Amino acid sequence: MSLHLDANGQFRHLLDLEHLPVDGLDRLLRRAQAFADGAQAAQALAGVAVCTLFFEPSTRTRLSFQLAAQRLGAQILNFDASTSSATKGETDMDTLRTIQAMGVRGFVVRHKQDGAVAALAAVANPGVAVVNAGDGRSHHPTQGLLDMLTLRQAHGDDFSTLKVVMVGDVKHSRVARSDLHALRALGCGEIRVCGPAALLPDDDTLHGCVVTDDFDAALDGVDAMMMLRLQRERMTEGLVDSIEDYHRDYGLTSLRVRRAAVNAIVMHPGPMNRGVEISDEVADGAQSRILQQVANGVAVRMAVLESLLSAPE
Amino acid sequence: MSLHLDANGQFRHLLDLEHLPVDGLDRLLRRAQAFADGAQAAQALAGVAVCTLFFEPSTRTRLSFQLAAQRLGAQILNFDASTSSATKGETDMDTLRTIQAMGVRGFVVRHKQDGAVAALAAVANPGVAVVNAGDGRSHHPTQGLLDMLTLRQAHGDDFSTLKVVMVGDVKHSRVARSDLHALRALGCGEIRVCGPAALLPDDDTLHGCVVTDDFDAALDGVDAMMMLRLQRERMTEGLVDSIEDYHRDYGLTSLRVRRAAVNAIVMHPGPMNRGVEISDEVADGAQSRILQQVANGVAVRMAVLESLLSAPE
Amino acid sequence: MSLHLDANGQFRHLLDLEHLPVDGLDRLLRRAQAFADGAQAAQALAGVAVCTLFFEPSTRTRLSFQLAAQRLGAQILNFDASTSSATKGETDMDTLRTIQAMGVRGFVVRHKQDGAVAALAAVANPGVAVVNAGDGRSHHPTQGLLDMLTLRQAHGDDFSTLKVVMVGDVKHSRVARSDLHALRALGCGEIRVCGPAALLPDDDTLHGCVVTDDFDAALDGVDAMMMLRLQRERMTEGLVDSIEDYHRDYGLTSLRVRRAAVNAIVMHPGPMNRGVEISDEVADGAQSRILQQVANGVAVRMAVLESLLSAPE
Numbered sequence: 001m002s003l004h005l006d007a008n009g010q011f012r013h014l015l016d017l018e019h020l021p022v023d024g025l026d027r028l029l030r031r032a033q034a035f036a037d038g039a040q041a042a043q044a045l046a047g048v049a050v051c052t053l054f055f056e057p058s059t060r061t062r063l064s065f066q067l068a069a070q071r072l073g074a075q076i077l078n079f080d081a082s083t084s085s086a087t088k089g090e091t092d093m094d095t096l097r098t099i100q101a102m103g104v105r106g107f108v109v110r111h112k113q114d115g116a117v118a119a120l121a122a123v124a125n126p127g128v129a130v131v132n133a134g135d136g137r138s139h140h141p142t143q144g145l146l147d148m149l150t151l152r153q154a155h156g157d158d159f160s161t162l163k164v165v166m167v168g169d170v171k172h173s174r175v176a177r178s179d180l181h182a183l184r185a186l187g188c189g190e191i192r193v194c195g196p197a198a199l200l201p202d203d204d205t206l207h208g209c210v211v212t213d214d215f216d217a218a219l220d221g222v223d224a225m226m227m228l229r230l231q232r233e234r235m236t237e238g239l240v241d242s243i244e245d246y247h248r249d250y251g252l253t254s255l256r257v258r259r260a261a262v263n264a265i266v267m268h269p270g271p272m273n274r275g276v277e278i279s280d281e282v283a284d285g286a287q288s289r290i291l292q293q294v295a296n297g298v299a300v301r302m303a304v305l306e307s308l309l310s311a312p313e
Numbered sequence: 314m315s316l317h318l319d320a321n322g323q324f325r326h327l328l329d330l331e332h333l334p335v336d337g338l339d340r341l342l343r344r345a346q347a348f349a350d351g352a353q354a355a356q357a358l359a360g361v362a363v364c365t366l367f368f369e370p371s372t373r374t375r376l377s378f379q380l381a382a383q384r385l386g387a388q389i390l391n392f393d394a395s396t397s398s399a400t401k402g403e404t405d406m407d408t409l410r411t412i413q414a415m416g417v418r419g420f421v422v423r424h425k426q427d428g429a430v431a432a433l434a435a436v437a438n439p440g441v442a443v444v445n446a447g448d449g450r451s452h453h454p455t456q457g458l459l460d461m462l463t464l465r466q467a468h469g470d471d472f473s474t475l476k477v478v479m480v481g482d483v484k485h486s487r488v489a490r491s492d493l494h495a496l497r498a499l500g501c502g503e504i505r506v507c508g509p510a511a512l513l514p515d516d517d518t519l520h521g522c523v524v525t526d527d528f529d530a531a532l533d534g535v536d537a538m539m540m541l542r543l544q545r546e547r548m549t550e551g552l553v554d555s556i557e558d559y560h561r562d563y564g565l566t567s568l569r570v571r572r573a574a575v576n577a578i579v580m581h582p583g584p585m586n587r588g589v590e591i592s593d594e595v596a597d598g599a600q601s602r603i604l605q606q607v608a609n610g611v612a613v614r615m616a617v618l619e620s621l622l623s624a625p626e
Numbered sequence: 627m628s629l630h631l632d633a634n635g636q637f638r639h640l641l642d643l644e645h646l647p648v649d650g651l652d653r654l655l656r657r658a659q660a661f662a663d664g665a666q667a668a669q670a671l672a673g674v675a676v677c678t679l680f681f682e683p684s685t686r687t688r689l690s691f692q693l694a695a696q697r698l699g700a701q702i703l704n705f706d707a708s709t710s711s712a713t714k715g716e717t718d719m720d721t722l723r724t725i726q727a728m729g730v731r732g733f734v735v736r737h738k739q740d741g742a743v744a745a746l747a748a749v750a751n752p753g754v755a756v757v758n759a760g761d762g763r764s765h766h767p768t769q770g771l772l773d774m775l776t777l778r779q780a781h782g783d784d785f786s787t788l789k790v791v792m793v794g795d796v797k798h799s800r801v802a803r804s805d806l807h808a809l810r811a812l813g814c815g816e817i818r819v820c821g822p823a824a825l826l827p828d829d830d831t832l833h834g835c836v837v838t839d840d841f842d843a844a845l846d847g848v849d850a851m852m853m854l855r856l857q858r859e860r861m862t863e864g865l866v867d868s869i870e871d872y873h874r875d876y877g878l879t880s881l882r883v884r885r886a887a888v889n890a891i892v893m894h895p896g897p898m899n900r901g902v903e904i905s906d907e908v909a910d911g912a913q914s915r916i917l918q919q920v921a922n923g924v925a926v927r928m929a930v931l932e933s934l935l936s937a938p939e
Contacts, residue, residue, distance in 0.1 A: 355673070370711050370712075372705055372706070372707075372711075372712040373724060376677075376703055376705060376725065376728065377728055379703055380675060380701070380703065380728050380729060380730070383675070383701045384701075545715070583716070583720075583724060584713065584714045584715065584716035584720065584721075584724070585716055585720060586715060586716075587716075587717065587720075604723060604724070604726075604727040605727070607724050607727035607728055608727045608728065608729065610728070611728050611729055
């Protein structure tokens with residue numbers, strides 16, 4: 001029995017997309033599509049308590065999981081562990097063990113540190129599931145899933161001829177890492193990664209990708225542009241000279257979008273810095289799938305929570 | 314189609330009381346009275362998600378809306394947008410669009426800036442409703458409605474012979490503005506406004522009102538005393554000399570209440586500064602309707618949410 | 627009619643364990659055991675609104691009450707009164723009166739000041755119940771109840787031959803005071819209290835207890851070790867020299883546990899300071915009932931809320 005699968009080969013926790021078998025990934029995406037199409041499962045998690053346990057604040061992701069849990073009939077609780085008074089110096093593991101002892105069966109965990117969510121999953125009791133809602137720079141598996149769902153809706157399930165470009169601060173992005181794992185797993189034809197050298201990760205993370213710092217070239221003929229948020233702290237850290245330079249070199253504008261395929265889509269995990277990594281015109285344009293990504297987020301999280309927590313029939 | 318009414322002339326958002334037709338106002342008040350009398354509608358909003366979106370904190374108003382939504386069977390979520398980490402620099406409109414994309418159908422919005430709630434309503438999708446829970450100094454329509462309901466309960470539906478005095482910091486009060494709109498719309502016989510000159514608004518806001526700084530005279534024979542909260546910052550801004558002076562000149566005491574009609578009622582939107590705008594004796598006295606206002610708040614909010622969000626039959 | 631019992635001798639508020647008759651205490655513990663064994667009462671509080679009203683933050687206790695309320699079908703709301711913006715200078719009593727006027731029927735209140743929760747209960751309307759979730763150093767009755775339930779599960783309902791030791795900062799602990807009341811009420815055979823003199827309370831609190839500062843002697847043959855959390859501020863206050871000294875003298879280690887009876891249990895109200903009042907080995911050892919205490923907390927709170935708030939049949 002691993003952290004990822006139980007003794008029956010069933011999906012146990014969702015910690016990353018690296019360890020999720022391709023057929024498991026595909027099954028989740030198909031169920032998520034059903035929810036996106038309006039499938040109901042209002043009693044699937046009746047009587048099941050799910051707790052968001054965020055060691056790093058994120059209102060938006062918390063809300064998406066909360067809506068997903070409520071639509072499955074779960075009881076949802078929030079534990080904001082990002083303030084010290086919440087945990088009063090106890091270990092993260094004792095915090096999880098304590099809430100688990102109260103009868104909570106599902107944990108949606110976000111943490112600043114890489115690997116911290118998997119470490120917490122290791123102390124979960126049998127029958128208790130942990131979903132990684134983002135840890136450090138490592139993983140954000142539900143974001144990866146919702147991005148794949150969005151790509152499928154635009155371009156179909158066969159990714160073998162798909163060309164995707166991922167743009168910006170890949171180095172510090174757990175979204176990017178989860179997307180890269182998923183794109184490879186689903187056999188994406190070509191993955192391009194583009195950004196200033198200071199924001200690109202090590203070669204290992206980028207294996208199999210076409211890497212460039214020339215944004216215009218990178219856009220040529222792509223089917224999807226996956227833009228990443230530029231955190232303001234990259235400026236104070238000296239990794240980026242100025243907002244203006246960044247926008248000039250890596251900001252997605254209407255002019256640039258024309259280099260992509262005609263039916264190419266624009267994606268962004270939010271929250272957006274308008275005028276920095278993306279222009280208003282593109283963010284709100286016909287090719288933008290940014291709000292559809294948000295909608296898919298709820299559908300994906302419903303599929304994940306149902307899969308992990310509903311009683312086997 | 315306006316922001317206030319949809320193509321069928323149905324009530325679409327509740328942004329202010331200025332644009333609500335009198336018969337719409339009357340219908341809401343009658344439905345609220347039914348809820349106050351114990352009418353149930355526990356399934357009216359089953360499966361509908363409502364989100365409080367507060368760019369300015371207000372625990373009390375949020376709680377009242379939350380109870381109202383729960384009693385209608387809605388799913389209720391809270392998004393506290395008053396901390397910067399919640400919105401991470403995205404625009405208010407992107408915040409609303411994002412939560413809307415998650416499937417939320419009702420927004421209860423509070424904002425520091427005048428007009429900000431109406432601006433947010435302008436980006437709401439068809440089928441999505443926005444309720445203004447207070448913006449700047451402009452509007453607080455559900456407070457206006459609950460005050461009107463309280464007046465009707467005491468003095469009947471015909472306001473033509475009603476004399477009301479509103480006392481205190483009218484200038485900075487959205488409650489006062491919403492009350493003034495509603496009192497005029499319902500044909501209130503006489504509206505008196507009383508307070509120190511520095512706390513009175515422009516003539517336009519006061520049109521049709523009898524204005525005075527003599528509190529004792531203003532109380533003479535009135536049927537209702539609507540006291541306003543004095544924010545402590547009025548002192549630091551130099552608009553009021555001292556708490557003691559303010560209480561002496563504009564504090565409602567038992568002695569002063571005797572100047573009003575014998576069956577006059579005392580109102581206050583809360584939270585009260587006891588010993589400042591109102592004495593303990595009056596706040597807790599037989600003529601006080603302050604807690605009844607709070608109770609009416611839930612009934613009014615149920616009527617508003619039901620009206621905006623329940624499926625047409 | 628007292629604050630504790632209504633005109634029919636029914637349990638009205640739960641403010642402390644001093645005023646709860648022994649048969650009432652026993653009835654609650656038996657009902658809690660039924661909930662711990664899986665009894666369901668998913669509709670017991672359907673349509674009843676319960677509000678947590680915390681003037682001092684405590685995420686863990688709030689969560690436990692929240693889960694208990696949800697399992698009884700109640701609507702649960704949270705009012706965090708520990709920030710000044712929440713109450714805006716109004717009195718605590720006005721805060722309770724206001725939420726009560728909204729139709730909330732149950733209040734779970736925590737407060738820094740001794741006696742503050744009882745003072746709030748005094749303004750509750752008939753039909754409204756207050757549960758003390760901890761006030762000052764005085765009372766924490768649901769913690770006392772869950773500790774008694776845990777002792778019963780290990781050693782049976784007859785406490786007459788039971789030997790218990792309570793260790794640590796008894797002086798500042800409301801948990802200790804509630805446990806002492808409950809142990810006496812249930813006829814505990816021997817209550818030992820152990821800690822440095824600076825952390826022991828007055829004689830009145832300790833009446834009937836065997837008091838010592840010799841931890842090894844105090845452990846001899848006991849059936850239960852009730853460890854208390856050492857707040858870090860005891861160091862800055864000069865009441866304790868150092869963490870190391872405290873651990874050496876009053877930290878529970880495996881070596882020390884052997885002095886107790888073979889079937890003795892280890893208890894701690896959490897959150898634990900591992901390596902201070904308790905070693906990892908003991909906290910996670912076979913004799914630890916710390917997580918069982920947490921589980922019992924939900925069962926006890928279900929019994930209390932049901933008893934106070936469900937309609938008489």
